[in-house]
Amino acid sequence: MDATKLRRAIARTWLAPVAAFPKRLVRVARYDTKLLKVSARWLVTSREHHNYTYDLTWLSKSHLAWLVSVVCDIPVKQVKRYIQEIEGDEQLRRHIEQTTRNAARRGLADRQVRYARRVGWYAIVRARRPEHVVETGADKGLGSCVLAAALLRNAAEGHPGRVTSLDINPEAGYLARTAPWSDVVDLVIGDSIAAIEALDRPVDLFLHDSDHSRTHERREFDAVEPKLAPGAMLLTDNVTVTNVLADHAERTGRRFLAYRETPINHWYPGDGIGVAW
Structure with missing residues (x-):
């Protein structure tokens, strides 16, 4: 009996898991060893303790471009140009x-x-x-700066807008307190639900990125619903943990798509973007 026939014969018996164990062990060991190396390097070189930052693999970035292309109904080439635009913004990079x-x-x-x-x-x-973006959970203000950079570009092309960034921490948003980015950022310190209910103008784009408990996320989407402008888009940074936005989209008659990112050389598996429109 040749080797192939022998393997097939063993696969049909109770010996199959035992015979396959060495190969399975090698694969698990290789994966875990790589993860341990990446984790050890991060522990030594990084200062971050939450809200981790990293770059995306080229494939993950390509998939993200396609998500934006679909939900915004624009050519993927245009999306890729926008991504190159923010990645090539040296003024913002130096500021951060x-x-x-x-x-x-x-x-x-x-x-x-x-x-x-x-x-x-x-x-x-x-x-x-959008004329009005609302972001909950500013933290350092990295996302606020990214949103502000987009709004500044839009304004230069004749489409002005502002972002309201909400956070409960008085120290939050320090990256977005410098002009020109601060010129389009309204930083509000306080409870996000109360701040959303106090909004005095329609919301064109809403992004949940604050308390990631299922209950709080649901409360934010419920609170912002009556504040939304016609055709508004909802985003969640919590899509890898809950199905809250998907459920909200189904309940309110919207479409929904989700994307999960893949970081480069990081132990953290990444977050994602959920979109309802």
Whole structure:
């Protein structure tokens, strides 16, 4: 009996798991060893303790471009140009590096500028040209800066807009407190639900990125629903954890798509973007 026939014969017996164990063990060991190396490197080189930053694999970035193309109904080539636009914004990159270096929380932030899925946020804002964006959960203000950069580009093309960034931490948003980005950012410190209910103008684009509990996420979408402008788009940064936005989309008659990012050389498996429109 040749080797192939022998393997097939064994596969039909109780010996199959035993025979396959060495190969399975090698594959698991290789994966775990790589993950341990990446994790050890991150522990030594990074300062971040939450809200991790990283770059995306080229494939993950390509998939993100296609998501934006579909939900915004524009050619994927245009989306890729928008992504290149934010990645090539040297003024913003220098600002983030310098502000991080001098910030009070510099001991808990990396100086390297890595946008990850936020390039998708940028492309969506560039494509849809919203007059009012609302973001919950500003943290350092990296996302706020990315949104502001898109709004500034839109304004230069005759489509002005502003972003209202909400966070409960008084120290949040420090990256977005410098002109020209601060010129289009309204930073509101306080409870997100109360702040959403107090909004006095329609919301064209809403992004949930605050307390990621299922209950709070649902409360934010329920609170913002009556504040939305016709044709508004809803985003969630919590799509890899909950189905809240998908359920909200189904309940309100919207379409929904989700994307999960793949970081380069990071132990964290990545977050994602959920879109309802």
